[in-house]
């Protein structure tokens with residue numbers, strides 16, 4: 228052993244180009260992309276796979292567009308119809324011209340993505356919990372119990388409760404949301420009721436909403452909101468069940484989990500290390516979705532790692548600006564909508580209800596536009612009003628800083 232933590236031990240082990248901590252969607256897609264580009268990749272996860280992760284399991288069209296892996300084998304249902312209801316009262320439905328969300332279950336999806344990463348050449352070890360990271364001049368040593376792994380670059384993909392952000396001096400305490408979900412085994416009548424339909428119950432949970440999503444032989448029901456709603460979530464979930472004529476006692480596997488909403492000053496990359504997905508706090512404020520952001524960050528991150536490994540860049544730090552450029556305006560608009568819905572649910576519901584707003588929502592979910600500011604027509608005017616109202620509420624301040632024009636400017 229050497230005084231600096233065991234360099235002699237390290238030189239005896241295989242050195243990787245990249246070590247990825249966490250094999251959720253962000254980690255596995257990063258591993259897949261890097262291994263496909265020819266890098267020697269090691270991916271570690273503390274859980275034994277297949278493992279579940281509390282999630283609605285909805286893959287939006289924009290998430291699917293970013294995925295380099297065919298997930299057809301693990302898709303259980305497709306949704307092309309949305310129902311929106313305010314405080315379990317007035318409701319409306321909209322049907323899209325094609326699928327908007329592909330429904331999966333995370334135990335299946337995450338296992339599939341990890342397998343595809345391994346098939347592309349990444350070395351994957353599950354049941355390995357990373358406890359510590361040491362930064363060296365030219366890389367990192369990752370410690371998992373008595374085992375050590377050395378790599379030139381590091382991708383922190385260990386989710387909202389991970390160790391990488393702190394160990395690498397990245398991130399900063401995000402704003403947290405929290406959500407609780409469970410499944411019921413569906414009856415034939417429930418399968419018909421929720422066929423190809425996602426239900427969104429707005430104005431029911433402060434800082435969030437309730438949902439009902441169809442799965443194969445199951446309906447997933449969940450509620451999410453600001454972190455302070457944590458103690459009330461079980462009550463909110465019971466109300467959601469009652470509104471859907473479902474006995475809460477039928478719910479299986481009810482689990483809660485945090486949702487990290489990044490603050491703009493949180494550092495995402497330093498020297499040879501970066502954060503992706505929930506570890507970077509990239510969850511979308513209004514929808515609570517995070518898988519699209521996992522896939523975008525995995526793509527931008529793997530490009531930055533390849534640039535460093537090939538000598539085109541001297542660090543992975545360009546990652547942060549590139550990711551910001553891609554996500555910032557969407558995040559800004561999303562924060563605006565979240566604040567407006569939270570403070571003026573009735574008005575926000577009425578502003579977004581007209582038929583001419585729906586094509587924008589549809590285009591955003593499908594990833595046909597990057598943010599609402601690139602839309603046109605009356606729908607854009609309605610969303611600008613929502614944005615203006617939200618800005619008044621925050622004293623003219625945007626919660627999110629933006630490079631260039633405002634999200635709806």
Ligand SMILES: Cc1cc2nc3c(=O)[nH]c(=O)nc-3n(C[C@H](O)[C@H](O)[C@H](O)COP(=O)(O)OP(=O)(O)OC[C@H]3O[C@@H](n4cnc5c(N)ncnc54)[C@H](O)[C@@H]3O)c2cc1C
Pocket residue numbers: 248249250251252253254271272273274280281282283284285286287290355356357358384385386387388389390405406407408449451483484485486503504505506510515516517518519521
């Ligand atoms: C209730 C709920 C519903 C949601 N619904 C949706 C939805 O419908 N659609 C959507 O797009 N998003 C949804 N989200 C958000 C989505 O689940 C997350 O954004 C997504 O899981 C983030 O993926 P990730 O790969 O960054 O992290 P994770 O999926 O959390 O994976 C992190 C991995 O790191 C591993 N890990 C952690 N610590 C260590 C360690 N020390 N050593 C080794 N491994 C470690 C964990 O075991 C885990 O496998 C929902 C979230 C919640 C809470």
